[in-house]
Amino acid sequence: MNANDKLPGMPLPPQEVSIDVLREKYAKGDETTVADVRRRVAKALAAREAPALRAEQEERFFRAMEHGFVPGGRINSAAGLQLKATLINCFVQPVGDSVTGFEDGLPGIYTALAEAAETMRRGGGVGYDFSAIRPFGAVVHGTRSRASGPVSYMELFDASCRTVESAGARRGAQMGVLRIDHPDIERFIAAKDRGGLSNFNISVGVSDAFMHALEADAGFALVHRAEPGEEFIEGGAHQREDGLWVWREVRARTLWDSIMASTYDHAEPGVLFIDRMNGENNLWYCEQLRATNPCGEQPLPAYGCCDLGSLNLTCFVDAPLTQQARFDFKRMREVAAVAVRMLDLVLDATEWPLPQQAEEARAKRRIGLGFLGLGSALVMLGLRYDAPEGRLLAAQIAEHLRDAAYAASVELAREKGSFPLFDAEPYLAGRFVARLPQDLREAIRVHGIRNSHLLSIAPTGTIALAFADNASNGIEPAYSWTYQRKKRMPDGATRAYEVQDHAWRLYQRLHPQAAPGGPLPPQFVTALRMRADDHLRMLEAVQPFIDTSISKTVNVPADYPYEDFRGLYLEAWRAGLKGLATYRPNAVLGSVLGSAASDADQGGIDDDPLRRRFDGRPLGELDSVTSKVEYATQEGRKTLYLTVSFIRAEGLADGVPVTIERPFEFFMPANQRSDGQQWITSSMRLLSMLARAGGPIAKALADMRDVVWEKGPVRCGFLTREDGARVPVFHDSEAAAVGFMLQRILVKRGFLDSQGNQVPVAQLARQLAARGAPIETPPLDVAALPGVTAAEAGGATCPECGARALRKSEGCTRCNNCQYVGECG
Known part of the structure; x- marks a missing residue:
C-alpha cells in the first residue's frame, strides 16, 4: 500500500513533472501511466519463469511494484520491448597496457575502447581502472618510443563517450580510477581542473598502505611494472626485488593534500578505499575489485555489472506526519523478497553488450537491491535525518533489508540452484557474511545462495520522480522542499515546473491552513542545513548492512573550512567506509552526470x-x-x-x-x-x-x-x-x-x-x-x-x-x- 493511500480523502494526484518524466523516459508506445509501465515490466520478467508459474508471478511482481519496489531505470525503460538494449545500468570493464589485443588477460587500450563503446551504445555506463597503463615517459621497447600515460588515453574514452549515444537517447556515463601509487597520479588528480574529461567521474584508488604512511607523515613510493626512461633512472628510479620499478618517492601528506585541495575546489577526484572494498567483498576468494560503476555504489570486478532496484521507503510509513506514525518492517521484508526474485530474473532477461559480461554475471549473479526516499520517510516519521534517532532507524531499515534479501536468495537457491562460483566455506568466512544472523549463515551452508551480492544503494533521480512522487534520492535527505525545474522544449522554448518533495506535499495536504513559506516542523531539514559530519554519520550507520557500497554525497557549504574538509576523508577511512564523495558549491562544469543527462533530467538546472x-x-x-x-x-x-x-x-x-x-x-x-x-x-x-x-x-x-x-x-x-x-x-x-x-x-x-x-x-x-x-x-x-x-x-x-x-x-x-x-x- 502506498503512503498516499493512507491520507484522508483522495490520494495525492501525480505532479505534472512526474507525468512528463514518466512519458519521456519510461512509458513506451501507447503506455501513459505508471501502471502501464509496471505491467510491461512484470510480464517481461515473469516470462523467464517456468510456464506454470508465469501468470501467478506476473501478478505478484506487479503488486510488489505497486507496493514500493522500483526497478532500476534501464529495467523500466527497456524490459519487454524486444530492444537490443541492456537492462543493466552500469558495468566495470578492464583496460590493459597494450595498444590492441589482449595482454596478461586484459584487453588492449583500443580493444577496451571498442568494448566500452558497445556497452554505452546498448545503454550501460562504464567504470575503468586505468592503472595498468604505463606512466608518461615509460619506455616502449617495441617502437623505441615513450609512453604518453593513462590520462592521455582517458581523453580517447572521453571523446568516445561524448560521441556514442546510448540506447534510449542517453549519453554514456563513465568512472575513471587510478591507484594512488601510480607514477602519473598527480596528472590524474589535476586532469579535470580546466574542464577536461567532462564525460568522466574520477576517483583515486587509495590503499591502506598509503593511509598508514599518511598517518605516520612518511614517504610513499610511486611504482609501476613499466621501465622508466633514462632521465628518470638518472633521477633515482630503480627496480625492486618484486620486479616493480620505483619511479620516485613522495611525501604521503603532500600527495594527500593535492587530492584534498582539488576535491575541495572542484568536487573531484573522489576517494575509493580499495583495500576496504576487497576486505568486505563476499567473493574475496575468487576476484579482485579495482574500480566502481560511475556513481560509486557498486565496486565490481572486470566485466561485472550492477543490476539495480530500490524500495520506496515512504510506502512503508503508516499514519505519516502524525503522532501514530510507524514504519512497517514486515511489509518491507515481503516486498524485498519479491524484488530479489525480480532482479535475479533480470540477469536472464537482459541483452548483454559483450559475452564477457554475460559470463561474469551468470557465474556470480550479483544484484543490487537498495532503497530510495530515506530522507522523506524520516520526515514522515517525525525524525530528523541529522539526529541519532534518524540514524538508528536508517540502520534498522538496512538491517531488515539485508536479512530479508539474503533469506530470499537462499530460498531461490533451493529452487533454482546457487550461483556457479559459490563455495560455502570461503563464502561464509567473508567479513560481511560473518556478520549475518546465525540462522541465515546456517541456511547458506546447507542450501547455498543464489546471488553472490544482494545490496546496493544507488542514486535514484528520475525513477524517484516518475515512480515515487519525488521522494528523496536514494539515501540522501531532501535537497530542497520545492524547486523550479526548467525543461527545454523541441522548439527552443523553456517550460518551468514547480517540483515538490513527497513529504512536503503530504504535510501541505494534511495542514491546508499552513501559510506558504511558513515554519515547518523540526524534522524538515534539508541537505545543506545539516553539518557535514551528520552526512558522514549516516553512511557509518548504514554501510555495515550493505554488502557492496552506497552512492552518497556529503554536502558542505562553500565556506566550510578546508582543514575540517580534509579531516572528513581521514575520518571516513578510520570508520571503515569504502569511499567518500563530497560536494562543495563550485564553478567547475562538466561532471559526468551533468554532461550525460539532458537538462530535462536535472532538477533546478536553471537556478x-x-x-x-x-x-x-x-x-x-x-x-x-x-x-x-x-x-x-x-x-x-x-x-x-x-x-x-x-x-x-x-x-x-x-x-x-x-x-x-x-x-x-x-x-x-x-x-x-x-x-x-x-x-x-x-x-x-x-x-x-x-x-x-x-x-x-x-x-x-x-x-x-x-x-x-x-x-x-x-x-x-x-x-x-x-x-x-x-x-x-x-x-x-x-x-x-x-x-x-x-x-x-x-x-x-x-x-x-x-x-x-x-x-x-x-x-x-x-x-x-x-x-x-x-x-x-x-x-x-x-x-x-x-x-x-x-x-x-x-x-x-x-x-x-x-x-x-x-x-x-x-x-x-x-x-x-x-x-x-x-x-x-
Missing part, C-alpha cells in the same frame, strides 16, 4: 545563473567592451576589434538569490571578405550561441587556445627580459591567439580568473554588487604563458589587459602583453 538560457536578445542596451588587438603571423601583421557584450542573470548561490554579470554576445565589427575574418566571425557567432545557452565559455576559450594550424606560430605581444631584450609571446594558431585575446577581456572584466578558469557564482555576485568600486581583477600569470620563464615574468599590472607586464621602456610605461602605452616622459 544556476551561469547556465540560465536566454532565448533572444533583450530590449534595451547591453554593457559592452571593445578591445583593439594586434598580432603577427607569417602572412603579416593583423588588427582586430573584438567586442563582448554582457547581460545580468539571476539565480541561486548556496541557496541565496544572486545576480551576476556574464557574457551574452561576442562580435567582431570587421570586413568579412577575407578567409580569416570569415572564420573569426563564425566563431563569434558560435560563442554567442553558447553564451546565450548557458554553456561553458571558459572551456570553449580554453579549447580555442589548443587549436594548432600548419602556418606556423602566431606572435601576440612581447615580454621584456631583465637585460632589456624583448621576447615575443607565441600561440599555435590564429584561433588560439583570438581565444587568448577573448580570455583577457573576460579576465579583466572579472568573469574568468587569471588562468582562464570560471570564477564562482558567489564571487561574480559580489563583484557586481560592488561595481561602484573597482573590480579586483587577478593579474595575468605571465609565467604560465608558452615559452615564458619565471625570470621573464614580473612587472606592474596593466590597466588595459590585467597582465603583470607593465614596464618602463624608452621613457614610457608600456605593456609588453597588449602594447598599452601609459605615462611617458
Whole structure:
C-alpha cells in the first residue's frame, strides 16, 4: 500500500513533472501511466519463469511494484520491448597496457575502447581502472618510443563517450580510477581542473598502505611494472626485488593534500578505499575489485555489472506526519523478497553488450537491491535525518533489508540452484557474511545462495520522480522542499515546473491552513542545513548492512573550512567506509552526470545563473567592451576589434538569490571578405550561441587556445627580459591567439580568473554588487604563458589587459602583453 493511500480523502494526484518524466523516459508506445509501465515490466520478467508459474508471478511482481519496489531505470525503460538494449545500468570493464589485443588477460587500450563503446551504445555506463597503463615517459621497447600515460588515453574514452549515444537517447556515463601509487597520479588528480574529461567521474584508488604512511607523515613510493626512461633512472628510479620499478618517492601528506585541495575546489577526484572494498567483498576468494560503476555504489570486478532496484521507503510509513506514525518492517521484508526474485530474473532477461559480461554475471549473479526516499520517510516519521534517532532507524531499515534479501536468495537457491562460483566455506568466512544472523549463515551452508551480492544503494533521480512522487534520492535527505525545474522544449522554448518533495506535499495536504513559506516542523531539514559530519554519520550507520557500497554525497557549504574538509576523508577511512564523495558549491562544469543527462533530467538546472538560457536578445542596451588587438603571423601583421557584450542573470548561490554579470554576445565589427575574418566571425557567432545557452565559455576559450594550424606560430605581444631584450609571446594558431585575446577581456572584466578558469557564482555576485568600486581583477600569470620563464615574468599590472607586464621602456610605461602605452616622459 502506498503512503498516499493512507491520507484522508483522495490520494495525492501525480505532479505534472512526474507525468512528463514518466512519458519521456519510461512509458513506451501507447503506455501513459505508471501502471502501464509496471505491467510491461512484470510480464517481461515473469516470462523467464517456468510456464506454470508465469501468470501467478506476473501478478505478484506487479503488486510488489505497486507496493514500493522500483526497478532500476534501464529495467523500466527497456524490459519487454524486444530492444537490443541492456537492462543493466552500469558495468566495470578492464583496460590493459597494450595498444590492441589482449595482454596478461586484459584487453588492449583500443580493444577496451571498442568494448566500452558497445556497452554505452546498448545503454550501460562504464567504470575503468586505468592503472595498468604505463606512466608518461615509460619506455616502449617495441617502437623505441615513450609512453604518453593513462590520462592521455582517458581523453580517447572521453571523446568516445561524448560521441556514442546510448540506447534510449542517453549519453554514456563513465568512472575513471587510478591507484594512488601510480607514477602519473598527480596528472590524474589535476586532469579535470580546466574542464577536461567532462564525460568522466574520477576517483583515486587509495590503499591502506598509503593511509598508514599518511598517518605516520612518511614517504610513499610511486611504482609501476613499466621501465622508466633514462632521465628518470638518472633521477633515482630503480627496480625492486618484486620486479616493480620505483619511479620516485613522495611525501604521503603532500600527495594527500593535492587530492584534498582539488576535491575541495572542484568536487573531484573522489576517494575509493580499495583495500576496504576487497576486505568486505563476499567473493574475496575468487576476484579482485579495482574500480566502481560511475556513481560509486557498486565496486565490481572486470566485466561485472550492477543490476539495480530500490524500495520506496515512504510506502512503508503508516499514519505519516502524525503522532501514530510507524514504519512497517514486515511489509518491507515481503516486498524485498519479491524484488530479489525480480532482479535475479533480470540477469536472464537482459541483452548483454559483450559475452564477457554475460559470463561474469551468470557465474556470480550479483544484484543490487537498495532503497530510495530515506530522507522523506524520516520526515514522515517525525525524525530528523541529522539526529541519532534518524540514524538508528536508517540502520534498522538496512538491517531488515539485508536479512530479508539474503533469506530470499537462499530460498531461490533451493529452487533454482546457487550461483556457479559459490563455495560455502570461503563464502561464509567473508567479513560481511560473518556478520549475518546465525540462522541465515546456517541456511547458506546447507542450501547455498543464489546471488553472490544482494545490496546496493544507488542514486535514484528520475525513477524517484516518475515512480515515487519525488521522494528523496536514494539515501540522501531532501535537497530542497520545492524547486523550479526548467525543461527545454523541441522548439527552443523553456517550460518551468514547480517540483515538490513527497513529504512536503503530504504535510501541505494534511495542514491546508499552513501559510506558504511558513515554519515547518523540526524534522524538515534539508541537505545543506545539516553539518557535514551528520552526512558522514549516516553512511557509518548504514554501510555495515550493505554488502557492496552506497552512492552518497556529503554536502558542505562553500565556506566550510578546508582543514575540517580534509579531516572528513581521514575520518571516513578510520570508520571503515569504502569511499567518500563530497560536494562543495563550485564553478567547475562538466561532471559526468551533468554532461550525460539532458537538462530535462536535472532538477533546478536553471537556478544556476551561469547556465540560465536566454532565448533572444533583450530590449534595451547591453554593457559592452571593445578591445583593439594586434598580432603577427607569417602572412603579416593583423588588427582586430573584438567586442563582448554582457547581460545580468539571476539565480541561486548556496541557496541565496544572486545576480551576476556574464557574457551574452561576442562580435567582431570587421570586413568579412577575407578567409580569416570569415572564420573569426563564425566563431563569434558560435560563442554567442553558447553564451546565450548557458554553456561553458571558459572551456570553449580554453579549447580555442589548443587549436594548432600548419602556418606556423602566431606572435601576440612581447615580454621584456631583465637585460632589456624583448621576447615575443607565441600561440599555435590564429584561433588560439583570438581565444587568448577573448580570455583577457573576460579576465579583466572579472568573469574568468587569471588562468582562464570560471570564477564562482558567489564571487561574480559580489563583484557586481560592488561595481561602484573597482573590480579586483587577478593579474595575468605571465609565467604560465608558452615559452615564458619565471625570470621573464614580473612587472606592474596593466590597466588595459590585467597582465603583470607593465614596464618602463624608452621613457614610457608600456605593456609588453597588449602594447598599452601609459605615462611617458
